[in-house]
Amino acid sequence: MTSTDLYPVSRLAAVQEATAKAGIDALLLTPGPDLRYVSGYEAKPLERLTCLVVPASGDAYMLVPRLELPAAQASPAARLGLEFVAWDETDDPYAIAAARLGKVAKVGLADRMWAMASLRFRAALPGAEQVLAGSVLRELRMRKSPAEVAALREAGQAIDSVHRQVPEFLRAGRTEREVARDIAEAILASGHAAADFVIVASGPNGASPHHDVSDRVIQAGEPVVIDIGGHLPNGYCSDSTRTYSVGEPPAEFTAYYEVLHRAQVASCEAVRPGVSCESVDAAARDVIAEAGYGDHFIHRTGHGIGIEGHEDPYIVAGNGEPLEPGFAFSIEPGIYLAGRHGARIEDIVVCTEDGVERLNTTTRELVIV
CATH class of the missing domain: 3.40.350.10 (Creatinase/prolidase N-terminal domain)
Structure with missing residues (x-):
């Protein structure tokens, strides 16, 4: 390419x-x-x-x-x-x-x-x-060419390789900032031109979707939200979130993580040409709301991606625009319990002629390290 x-x-x-x-x-x-x-x-x-x-x-x-x-x-x-x-x-x-x-x-x-x-x-x-x-x-810009999809696929594979290394970096006693430093280095080593953002949100910080990093020390038994991305030398971007736990997490977290996983799968499966952006949002939101966590899903389900990390189309209520082949965007529902913990699962997907292709393929199950 x-x-x-x-x-x-x-x-x-x-x-x-x-x-x-x-x-x-x-x-x-x-x-x-x-x-x-x-x-x-x-x-x-x-x-x-x-x-x-x-x-x-x-x-x-x-x-x-x-x-x-x-x-x-x-x-x-x-x-x-x-x-x-x-x-x-x-x-x-x-x-x-x-x-x-x-x-x-x-x-x-x-x-x-x-x-x-x-x-x-x-x-x-x-x-x-x-x-x-x-x-x-x-x-x-919304209608990605095959070459652009290939570039996004390459970016997705690169950021996936970083998520596979995250369990090596996460352990109790390390600070979020220390973990983030290792992740940023891995993003560059994976072929990215720059690490555009690294979110390491442990324990209660996981309830803040755009937490960034801090000097907080990660504790045993805590969930940790890792949201990372960058751009390749060709300008095309990556963005993927996975949630980890340092040891066994609290029971209430395990319960809502299962709900979140089902919601993310439902939203991905809803993607196909002609379906509205807001219906893809609703596919995730309905699962979360029916389980009683609707008030804890506080952002849109997704954003377009390409030469920018956030661009059209936006997967959000009120956007009745129909999907077309070549539309590329994130699907990233989250559940956030203020003061306790939170979780998010994010893949970049592309609408194809007859359905959807996920550009991130690492496990969406909770990874316990």
């Missing part, structure tokens, strides 16, 4: 077509996931403006600081046949973009554009309405 597969030249034309269809005159894509998705260029987010200008018609071009020009020309963006417009330290790149665009009524700004840049564009293009480029790009 090459960068040509993940960032095909044809993507730029598809983006221009979608931009025109949306009634937007141009997209302005600064460093971040939108720029990388369209061009393959992982530009540095600097105070100096780098911006891919994608007009609804006509030729796209890349504004780059002159000192960043070699990096831009060496990136996959060079395959697109773009003009690279280098600007010097005394130039105003926003004025350059405005002059080249001419009179425009509506522009789409990269969703992760810094406020500094968006306000400068507003001043340079005072007559243009600003909207989010995501309103155009989400439709393309």
Whole structure:
């Protein structure tokens, strides 16, 4: 799998077509996931403006600081046949973009554009309405190509290899931070370019879904929620949660973990083309609610994943959008008992032509170490 597969030249034309269809005159894509998705260029987010200008018609071009020009020309963006417009330290790149665009009524700004840049564009293009480029790009980014699915599958296998090592790191007497340090090193050793997050939540900390880590000492008999992920050098992300126990856990925990396991399986089995995002959420939520733990499942069932760890589609009540082949997202129900403990099971899945593929394959049973 090459960068040509993940960032095909044809993507730029598809983006221009979608931009025109949306009634937007141009997209302005600064460093971040939108720029990388369209061009393959992982530009540095600097105070100096780098911006891919994608007009609804006509030729796209890349504004780059002159000192960043070699990096831009060496990136996959060079395959697109773009003009690279280098600007010097005394130039105003926003004025350059405005002059080249001419009179425009509506522009789409990269969703992760810094406020500094968006306000400068507003001043340079005072007559243009600003909207989010995501309103155009989400439709393309949600539908993963076979190459993108392969990249996510590779990321899933890499993070699975880390979860298989977790029992070596977990033991009573170690702090969450010590365990997290070992996990982060294992994430890098597995082939990830970076460990984007490591959650090690022991005992009562497990009841906080985004706990992170602390200097708390892990005790015997405690459940520990391990939620980890990163991104590969190609930009595609991993994310998987498993729950462990250091010795035999409390009986009440074992009881609700079994409920959680059934809920996660039910939600995965609900995935198929045409099914709504909210019905996949309901498949997990109903199992948990029927067992009496509904008030303890306090977040959505899942989020899309790709070149970002969180992106469309979101698996949540109120989202009636139907699943399509190529949609990739997490399924991660959780049960959290404040002050005591919690549990979560998370897989990344892909909607296929006739069902679902799980990209994480490590055991979802409670692992006692």
